[in-house]
Amino acid sequence: MLLTKLSDVLDPALDMLANMPMTMVGSSASEVLDVIGEIRVSMLTDEQLMNSSVIREWFSIRLSGFLPYASARFLHCLGGRNFSCHSYQQILQEFIHHFNNMTGEKQHVVASDFILRFLSHPQSGPGCVSFSNSSEEWLMKNFGPFSTVMSIKFLLPLNPLFNPLEVLHLLTPEQMAEVLVLLLPASQEKDVLTNTIFNHLTEPLDEGKFDRFLRGLPYFSYKAHLSCSSYKAIFARLDSVLPVVSLSLASIITEVKTQLSMLIPPGCIIYSGQCNVTMTNETDICIGVNSTMLQLHLTSGHMNGRFCDFPVEEFACTTLSGLTAEDLAAILACNRSSMSGGSTPVWKLLLSKASRVLDRALDLLTNTTLDPRNPAVSMILDSIREIRLDSISMASLNNPAIVQLWFKRRLRPFLPAASPQFLSCLTTKELNCSTYQQIVQILSHLQLHMTHSTQMSIYTHFIEDFLTRNTTDSSCSSHTNNSGEWLKRNLGGFSALVSFKDLQMLNRNFSAMEALPQLTLKQLVEVSSTPGQLTSGAQVDMLMKHVPNKFLPTFFDDYSPAIMGHENMFPSAVRSAMLQVVFDRANLSDHSVGDSAVSVWLHSRLRPLLVGLSPQHVGPFFRILAGRNCSIEQQG
Template sequence: MFSNMSKPVIGPAVSQVLDVIGEIRVNRLTEDQLRDSDVIRKWFSGRLRVFLPSASGGFLHCLSTKNLSCDSYQQILREFSNQFDQMDQMRQELVVKYFIQPFLTKNSSDSGCVSNSNSSVDWLQKYLGRFSVLVSLSDLLKLNTDFSPLSALEVLSPKQSAELVVLPLPGLPGKDVIINTVFDFLSKSPKERRLPEFLYHLMRLSVVTPVGCTVYQTIFVRLYQAMSALPQQMEPIIWASVYDLTESAPMDCSLVPVNQQCPVSSHNATRVCAGVDSSALQQLLDSGISPGRLCDYSIKQYACSQLKDLNAENLVTLQKCKLSENNTDSKETWKLFFTKASAVLDQALVHLSNQSKPVIGPAVSQVLDVIGEIRVNRLTEDQLRDSDVIRKWFSGRLRVFLPSASGGFLHCLSTKNLSCDSYQAVFVTLSVNFPDTTLRGPSLPVHFDMYHCLSVSESQLHAVVGEQGVQERAQNAPSPEMEPVIQAIIDNLMQTAPEGKDVIINTVFDFLTESPKERRLPEFLYHCQAL
């Protein structure tokens, strides 16, 4: 009668009742009956089924001592697996501790149940069932020395996959092979394969388990690759892992390749958020903050909150009000803020690009530096050489920030392996925005030209700039900024082979003499004489 019920029996006395039934029924089964899977099926898939979610440690331990055949053991395990969702975590762990592990570690000739499996996945499913996710990877290797975790990634839990990456486990390939194999597997279907949970356990384990610098470096390479390859919704989660793992890494470990041309702001959330109270803001964010109150809180408070519900319109509003203020937040703060809001950053930049005037404020330059780090620096070689991609970024998403571009941003950009078409797309956008550029000594767009264009050969220069570009430059450049251009031309003349100087000189004079006043021939001659 009980076995016909669809749901298990629930109550405080169920565990004791099963203990008693075990004493007066299960303990009286003969050796032959215990090794007969049909008899075991009748008892555990039938008569005792509704009691199993309440099995006590005593009942389970007694059961593990029986001389069960592998088939009988699998039959019992299968029924416990069927009841897995009906158990609380404590009961699930009791099954592992008092039944599965003791049985599989017994020394009798048949009870190891290792040789009866075709693969590591098959062994886990047959002999641990749904309880396999509760067993540590090191314990799995002790239960079966032939077990191959890399061959069983599809049935490992996120925590077990993190253990595979972090823990020093015997008989496995090098950590670089393990890390790349695990990330390859998880990246193919990050949501279904629970990449966020893996990253959470990776962070937790790295805090308590010393890991070498090379392991961190390999992990960071894969994290940055994942940010470019995975859905944008995953980006804030990956950035959070970058920040967390940075704090647990060895102090002298360089986690990203050092590029003196394109320095990267540090990832130190602890330092940014020290003494910051963002609790009131977090409450509002969790309950649905109204657009009218977005600007009531500082960027640092936002950077130290969870921003999963912040949308693109919210981010646009925040940038407009915070960038127009006398903002003194550091690059570290802006970077933490933007990485937490990175899922909607691109969409927000598109919205901002629709406004006619540039964004103006003391923090705009730093903000563009940070966007350069987390967006432009992650463009691939193919993307950098694709003028359509470059145009989308520089004539679109970044356009309103470009008048405040720093020398660092432009110099870093000049080191990229841009195609001539890509360079011209950037150059044209800088030229259009040139009149609005804040003058800070020599013109920053001129610096960009000098690094990337005027230092190359005359033929390359003409191919990149073109007649229209030269005319726009001459018409828009303010007079005080002529000197760096002339200096670059003279430098180029001095470095050019003698037979090439006449071509350059004639080209420059042909251009200037067509409209000497508008093209400022007197200034050119003055600077030529001075230089």
């Protein structure tokens, strides 16, 4: 009623307020804006709403200070007006200008009652799609930072061309989890989709963002009813990051995997051994393939080393009766692009046709190094498995000479690209422990040539699967003298990828103290921070001998947070011995170590070790503080 009575001077008053700080607007800003909305904004004609000068006058000047306090009622009415896309985007810029001054709740209300309401109306196009050339431009023009408070499922219907994978840098970690779960069911390339999102989050790794992404996965997966293959793709990437994250994040990954395991469809076994059979129908494969020129070259014997110039499909669709072992070796060694690299059915057809010279060709390639990132290498190995390994009897495959022939010689160039399917099938071959260990050692010697994801697949799909399913000799431990020997024989170089908890799971009798030389720094931290593993100062001294001085800060960066809050679960003798290691080796009382470095030790690394400080450690502790600046002394 007040503003209605004072209508004649309202506009000049608003002009005056526009030049004042936002704090001058007052506590009744929301109610005032509601009234102005009724007596002014609602009176603007459709023609005026299309006029950028009018929009600027009202929303950029007169109402700007009130917008952070806009009520749902005001926003709902505003979102229903007949704006052009340009006018809408002009008003949105004002809300964006005040985004950081709004509460989280207000940001959500603006997104739902104004942005979504307008963009869902027919007059917006809908979605104001036609005025943008890319997903990023559309998102920035029509949502700005408000996109970060919205569910992806509301964005997708507004723009059929919107591709969330093109704007991952604009999405929150929770939204990326939602994107993954929303797109996986319809994706024909689940691994590619999963890798795209995981790569964005982990290259480089921001543990804070990845933590938020992880916590979103079970929430969105619960509603999505994902397929078995979708879960396998997710688990493969979760496994791949485990060795490179902190202990606290590794614990969250394990927890998330447990939660996801409860959502897996009935009958789906993530790491089960199975052998896929690739169907090869030559008629279907060769439809539209013109291999006439290649056939002429092969028949005349005038290839002149041009084996890499022709697509794999052309070789598969020709008559290969004149192909020599040298020719096939040249074909297999090509570093093909994804466009000419073929597919597993194509390679299987080609190698089946060239079966008579396959073994000799593989012998010729024994000392060749192939690029494991070339997708053709993995396809070739899968095809050879079906054509050759699947036809070898169980008894023969457990013959050391056969293992040497195939794995150390003929398959050696291809093993760095071993696919999860190849590895999974291998565990079904009824290998004995000796054969399994022989293969692990061969793979270990090739580990440096493997991508990180392949190394993890060897653990999850071969090592872990075999050791947990083997019933004749539990954990393949009967012929080993100690846990260190067991680790070298059964995991080889891949032991560095495995958590201490997993080692205990694989071998119930695993003793960390027997395997200290084989454990990584991270595994040593896990042992130290697991209650009951270290029970005396002598054991602490034994373990810490395997932590070089230069890695002490890294060790305690993980160890101290892991025991913080439950120090009483670790014997005082163990904590005292750990503190003594710091006093003896970190040189914190030496003034060549700067105050900033000492501050880090005091703030986090030493805190759990100072609980119940023994009298013998009081002096060494205060020697660290002596001569330091006042802030360090106060911190101590």
